[in-house]
Amino acid sequence: YNYNLVCRVKKKTTFLTCNIKGEGYSIHEAMTVTSDHDSLVLQPGIPNAVDFGKVHINDVAVKTITLSNSGRYNFDFKWAPMPSRFLSIRPEIGSVAKGEKCTMELVFQPTTECALDHVKAQCKITNGHQFLLSVTGQ
Numbered sequence: 458y459n460y461n462l463v464c465r466v467k468k469k470t471t472f473l474t475c476n477i478k479g480e481g482y483s484i485h486e487a488m489t490v491t492s493d494h495d496s497l498v499l500q501p502g503i504p505n506a507v508d509f510g511k512v513h514i515n516d517v518a519v520k521t522i523t524l525s526n527s528g529r530y531n532f533d534f535k536w537a538p539m540p541s542r543f544l545s546i547r548p549e550i551g552s553v554a555k556g557e558k559c560t561m562e563l564v565f566q567p568t569t570e571c572a573l574d575h576v577k578a579q580c581k582i583t584n585g586h587q588f589l590l591s592v593t594g595q
Contacts, residue, residue: 484585485528486553490563491521501586509565509573509594518594522546522561524580526553534559537579543567544576544592565594 462475488499490507499505512518526532536549545564553559565573578590 482530483528484530484532484582485526486532486582486585487525487527488580488588489523489525490590491523492519499588499590501588504575504577504589504591507563507578507590507592509592511595512565512567514567514570516566518565520563522563523558524553524561525558526555529555531555532585533583535581535583537581539576539578541571541573541576543571544573544578546578563590563592565592571595 458477458479458481460477462477464473464475466473486501488501490497490499490505497505497507507520509518509520524534531552531554533552534550536546539545543566545566547562547564551559551561563578573592573594576592578592580588580590582588
């Protein structure tokens, strides 16, 4: 961007002209959830359904989450604390370099009989979008 700003200064006979230059940027992130059978591209700002289905007690169900950066700048991400003790994400915080991807694991590991009924998981991209997951499973 390039702007010329003309200012009037008291007790001066001429205007003051300032040339202002700047550069803007945008974060270009994409998040996908992958399991053995399918892949889902997540939409930022709206709840995205992730279903673990039926998981036996003491079994482990894993969904792979990939966060990719197609922009020109690095960005950081952070997951909000999980509201269920049977649900976890690894890693919870990190950085994604430009042109790179970060792989995370969303793990459902019930140790007693339980159900995940639209449990909210939230990932915030610094200066960018927010991805919301609505997780279900039994």
